[in-house]
Every structure is written in C-alpha cells, then in structure tokens.
Amino acid sequence: MKASDTWSADELLTRARAGESSAFAALVRRYQRAVYSIALRMLNDRHRAEDLAQEVFLQLHRALDGIESDTHLAFWLRKVAMNRAIDRMRQESRHGAEPLTEAEAAVDETAEDDPLLKRRIEELLAQLPPAARAVVVLRYQEDLDPLDIASTLDMPINTVKSHLKRSLTQLRARVQGTAIVEDIR
Numbered sequence: 001m002k003a004s005d006t007w008s009a010d011e012l013l014t015r016a017r018a019g020e021s022s023a024f025a026a027l028v029r030r031y032q033r034a035v036y037s038i039a040l041r042m043l044n045d046r047h048r049a050e051d052l053a054q055e056v057f058l059q060l061h062r063a064l065d066g067i068e069s070d071t072h073l074a075f076w077l078r079k080v081a082m083n084r085a086i087d088r089m090r091q092e093s094r095h096g097a098e099p100l101t102e103a104e105a106a107v108d109e110t111a112e113d114d115p116l117l118k119r120r121i122e123e124l125l126a127q128l129p130p131a132a133r134a135v136v137v138l139r140y141q142e143d144l145d146p147l148d149i150a151s152t153l154d155m156p157i158n159t160v161k162s163h164l165k166r167s168l169t170q171l172r173a174r175v176q177g178t179a180i181v182e183d184i185r
Contacts, residue, residue, distance in 0.1 A: 042137060125137075136163070136171075
C-alpha cells in the first residue's frame, strides 16, 4: 500500500498543488472511474471515453491551483467531463459522424439488471441530443439534483427540468415501442 493511498483527499490536493507527482497520480486513481463513467455514458465508445478522461486529467493538472477542496474537485471534474463530452458530440455531429454504439458495454459487477434492457436503454440514451443526455446522465448516473445539474452545466434550472421531463417522456415511449411526435431538440 502506497503512502499516498492513506492521505485524505484534501491532503492529496495540497501535495499535488505543491508538485508532488505521486499525489497527483493518487488523485487520478481516486477519480478516474467517475470521470470515465461520465465520458462513456455520454460518448458510448470506450476508446473515445478513455481519450476524453485523459484530456480531463491533463486539464486538471494545469488547473490544480484553482481547485479549493475535495468537494470542489469532484464538482470541477464532473463539469469539465460533461462539457468536453458535449463539445465533442457537437463537433462530431457537425462533421456528420454518427455516435458509435459500444459492443462491449461496461457492466457494473454488482448489477443484476436485464442486460438486454440495459443495452436498449443505453442505445436510446445515445439518441438524445448532447445537452439532454448530459442532464439525464447527471441526474440518474451521478444522482445529482436539478440545482446541482444546472450549476454543473451552467444551465437555467427550468431548462434542466424541461430536459428531464421531455427526455424521460421520450425514453419511456421508445421503451414501450411508441413514437413521440415532438422532437426534444
């Protein structure tokens, strides 16, 4: 066990700010799963999610002096990961790229869900526009309340609520096999 594994998150942050590479590496280990998970849910591609997570941690390295606490760090990582994923999705849609579906879904070892239903929901989630997908992922994967989502995405609270309502209505209808006439974009 490394000494850096026993340090508190705030101590890791202080040491990383001071230039201690082992402390920064420990911060990456501590948060890499959460950042990767957000990227994977947004991009639906393991390799693109890995690239995005790496970009987020490179940006963190440059921005360490502005991070005030462990709570701020978690918020900052979530926000940067979401914004970078949305930017990447928008850029790809301008260039005509279709989102790839992940052949090998990252499955939670503790989940005892129906894998076919889970895959179908992931496919339906991938069809949502970037901002709507970000709101749904933050609400149901990261378990953030609408105020925290609004803060994370720099979005008005009513827009967050609208995205949630319309996205859930659309997802439910598609799961049940009915079409929604209204486009949520």
